[in-house]
Amino acid sequence: MRTTQKVALVTGAAQGIGAAVARVLAEGASIAALDIQGEGLASLVAELRERGGRAAAFRADVSDSASVERVVEAVERELGPIDILVNVAGVLRVAPAVSLTDEDWTVTFAVNTLGVFHVSRAVARRMVPRRSGAIVTVGSNAAGVPRMQMAAYSASKAASTMFTKCLGLELAQDNIRCNVVSPGSTDTPMQRALWADEHGAQAVIAGSPESFRLGIPLRRLATPADVAEAVAFLVSDRARHITMHDLYVDGGATLGAN
Template sequence: MRGLNDKVTLITGAAGGIGRSLVRRFLEEGARVVALDLDAAGLADLETQCAGHAGLLRTMPLDITDHAAVQKTVQAVHAEFGRVDVLVNNAGWDVAKPFVETTPELWDKLIAINLKGPLSLQHAVVPLMLAGEGGKIVNIASDAGRVGSSGESVYAACKGGIIAFSKTLAREAARGNVRVNVVCPGPTDTALLRSFTGDGEFGQKIYDGLKRAIPLKRLGQPEDIPGAVAFLASDDADFITGQVISVSGGLTMHG
């Protein structure tokens, strides 16, 4: 991709399956990656995995539900590097349950992680981008936020909110050369998906059913996501903002 070399790139949820793939891809493109995650042990393991890019990788533990901590962390990154060029909001979490079996406590946690967390990151980063030369934001949402997904009602609401928010922020920040886009993974073979399907025969049936429903006849892999994200963060996407790209193997095909 053009223009990612030396770009200061913040990636949340960096210790997870998709997060690690994102970190590796941006490092391969020569970006200076600040990997953020609540899982400090996972970040340490990520550093080991990416030892060949040690000079480009910085890891920082962060709870994205803590607005003050987000502000402090972003300011620290800006103080160290002098700018923030790219933000990838990747962190997310869910529990599969029918809506009538959920509780307000669960709603609050889902909203804090999947909606308010990304809002906090953008609230901290966008002013810095506007005061500088602009930047790129890629919000990782989900096809659940576009077409719904049984057992993911509140998660889908959060991701739908992220899509709508991203389009609005893209309009507000365009004059400051800040581009905001969304990538929506479909069913992707991660620990989160495995926690939905569970172990045993029933879980395997759900897993196999998802594969049959996808035109490309396989579940997404974490490595399938970073290409679209890197493209939207690159100079090749300078004239793209407010857009949503589904990476779902063709499971969703509407405009």
């Protein structure tokens, strides 16, 4: 995908989709892996280095703008100018809208929306003078299609999606592309936490009329690698004329209604 010699900052890199994105981009780029989870982060970086890649771990809470600014500065000092940013860090609080607590709402937006803003702003400020860069925010198909008990998550992802598109419009004049990849149900720890039993995957694939969920036409859950490959394309030179786009990777679960 022609990311060789580039530096990629990936948030939420300790597990799931973030780790998969880091693995795919590490085939050519130097990886700055950012997460609040130190153990998972250290394991990922050790794995990437064993494979011959150049990678470094950076612990930070994306909801803390000062911490983000320090880390972005450290990444550029240690690895070089950031060419690629992938916002993956996210949390999920599930409950009926009328039962969501103030903390549920605040924490969800602090990570899923403020985090995208903090990291994107810090990186974009450095990309602009260089007039080059690619930013991808990993959103969710729940940002475009209502989901039961996911009001906070869906709203936060919708906000970060529109922020990324607005950023893309503003930065187009500086040759910086900003896109969104919106996964559907993906086999990650976050997804598995929603399952009631070992049949959780089958239930998601089949859908649930009482929950207004159609199921997945391709009859399988996405893997983190499926999402990572879409990200890798959008940050590569092969996608050089694509910006402000929202690419759904959901096996057809939303019937293209994005």
